[in-house]
Structure formats: structure tokens, C-alpha cells
Amino acid sequence: MASNINTTDIDAEYPVAGQDNDSQGFRDNFSTIKENFIQAKTEIEALQDTTAKVDSDNDFNGNVIRDASLESVTEEVNVIAGVNSQIDINFTNGHYQSVQVVADVTLRFALWPDELKVGKIRLLVRGDGTERTINWTTEAGGTIKYDPNFPAPFTVTSITDPTVVDFWTDDGGQVVYAEYIGQFTS
Numbered sequence: 674m675a676s677n678i679n680t681t682d683i684d685a686e687y688p689v690a691g692q693d694n695d696s697q698g699f700r701d702n703f704s705t706i707k708e709n710f711i712q713a714k715t716e717i718e719a720l721q722d723t724t725a726k727v728d729s730d731n732d733f734n735g736n737v738i739r740d741a742s743l744e745s746v747t748e749e750v751n752v753i754a755g756v757n758s759q760i761d762i763n764f765t766n767g768h769y770q771s772v773q774v775v776a777d778v779t780l781r782f783a784l785w786p787d788e789l790k791v792g793k794i795r796l797l798v799r800g801d802g803t804e805r806t807i808n809w810t811t812e813a814g815g816t817i818k819y820d821p822n823f824p825a826p827f828t829v830t831s832i833t834d835p836t837v838v839d840f841w842t843d844d845g846g847q848v849v850y851a852e853y854i855g856q857f858t859s
Contacts, residue, residue, distance in 0.1 A: 682705045683706065684702055687699075750767070751767045751769070752770075756772055756773065756774045759779040761782070763784040770797070771835070772798050775805070777806045777808075779809070780808070780809055782794070782812065782840060785842050785845050785846035786845070788845045789844075792842055794840045794841070795839050798829050798838065799831065799832055804830045806828050808827075809851065811842075812846055816847070817849045818851065819851045822853045823851055834858040836855070837855060837857060839851070839852045840852075
């Protein structure tokens with residue numbers, strides 16, 4: 674963003690020492706300085722409103738971050754506990770979600786990103802000590818395509834040994850791919 678602050682119209686040689694100076698030169702300089710302060714205020718406010726901050730959360734509103742090198746980056750965990758009826762697993766709640774089911778339930782994937790953007794969710798699923806069956810669906814009647822190792826029916830029991838599954842789409846959730854990663858035990 675190029676600045677519109679005008680420094681060339683300020684007469685740095687004015688007033689001239691040792692002579693009677695016309696007050697118009699003072700007025701011209703002060704007018705230019707005032708306009709520059711107004712412009713600077715506008716530009717600073719735009720920067721405050723539209724740039725990334727290191728001391729607060731940032732929402733890039735779908736803008737592309739390109740040619741970046743990431744180091745020591747983490748992902749938030751969205752924890753959903755005590756699920757006893759159908760719920761939505763929303764993409765907008767993050768890429769890594771942990772669900773504990775306490776009944777047979779349907780988990781519905783929702784709020785995927787737009788077509789031609791890949792949305793991925795890794796889901797840790799735990800039970801409550803009793804075998805629970807989970808059915809999967811996606812919003813707007815989309816199709817779920819399962820990898821050959823995906824269990825049918827899908828059941829969980831353990832509170833401490835989670836089962837991990839990955840889901841992703843590149844067409845806004847019309848087709849969601851499901852990959853069974855496995856149950857992790859000690």
C-alpha cells in the first residue's frame with residue numbers, strides 16, 4: 674500500500690531566519706501538515722483494521738497466504754463430550770476434533786469450505802465403556818466414500834483408546850472421503 678502523505682508541499686526552508694516572513698507561508702505549511710495528519714490517521718486506521726496482529730486472533734477472510742514457512746505451528750482441538758444424539762461436526766470448528774459418544778449416534782459433517790478448496794477433519798472418537806455404533810452423514814445429502822478398511826458398522830467402546838478417522842472434501846461436501854486410521858491402544 675503506497676502512502677498518500679504529501680511531504681513535498683511542505684516548505685522546509687520557511688520561515689527564513691532574520692527577515693520578515695509572510696504569514697501565508699505559515700498557513701500553507703500548517704494546512705499541508707494538517708492534511709498529512711488526516712491522511713496518516715486514515716492510513717493507520719486501515720492498517721489497524723486490515724493487517725495481521727501478533728497479539729490477537731486473526732481472520733484472513735479467505736485470503737491466500739502464499740510462500741510462507743511455518744515452524745512450531747499447532748492446531749486447536751475442538752472437544753465434544755457426552756454426545757447422545759445426532760450432532761454436526763463443523764469444519765469451521767477446526768481440523769482436529771475429539772468426540773466422546775455415550776449412545777448410538779449419527780455424526781453429520783457440515784460447513785465445509787467452498788468447492789475447489791480442500792477441507793480436512795481428523796476425528797478422534799471415544800466411547801463410554803459400552804459399545805456404541807456411529808453412523809456418518811454429510812449435509813445437503815452429500816455422499817461419503819469410505820476406504821476399504823473403514824469398519825462397517827463403525828463402533829467404539831473404549832474411553833481411553835481412541836479411534837482415529839480422517840474426512841475430507843474438495844467440492845463443498847458433495848463427496849466426502851473417509852479414511853480409517855485405526856484404534857490407538859497402549
